[in-house]
Amino acid sequence: MPGSSRFAGRAQQATIKIMRTWMCLICGWIYDEAAGLPEEGIAPGTKWEDVPPNWVCPECGARKEDFEMVEI
Numbered sequence: 001m002p003g004s005s006r007f008a009g010r011a012q013q014a015t016i017k018i019m020r021t022w023m024c025l026i027c028g029w030i031y032d033e034a035a036g037l038p039e040e041g042i043a044p045g046t047k048w049e050d051v052p053p054n055w056v057c058p059e060c061g062a063r064k065e066d067f068e069m070v071e072i
Contacts, residue, residue: 022048022067027060031067 019034031037031051036044040058042051048069056063 017045017047019045020048020069021072023070024057024060024062025066025068026062027057029057029059030070030072 019032021033022031023029024031031048033047034044036042036046037058038044040055042055048064048067051064053064057066
């Protein structure tokens with residue numbers, strides 16, 4: 001169809017992920033979803049909800065429950 005490629009482009013744009021940052025309330029360390037934490041096996045682009053539940057802050061050992069979403 002002549003106009004179908006125009007709609008396909010819009011559909012691709014709608015699937016763009018919004019990356020957020022999360023701050024440890026104990027020590028202030030920041031987890032950036034866009035950067036991930038490759039040295040701990042968390043790939044860039046990993047959403048906070050996909051970080052393993054037993055993961056802890058690399059700076060102070062705080063649990064995921066001790067993090068809050070922040071805008072930087």
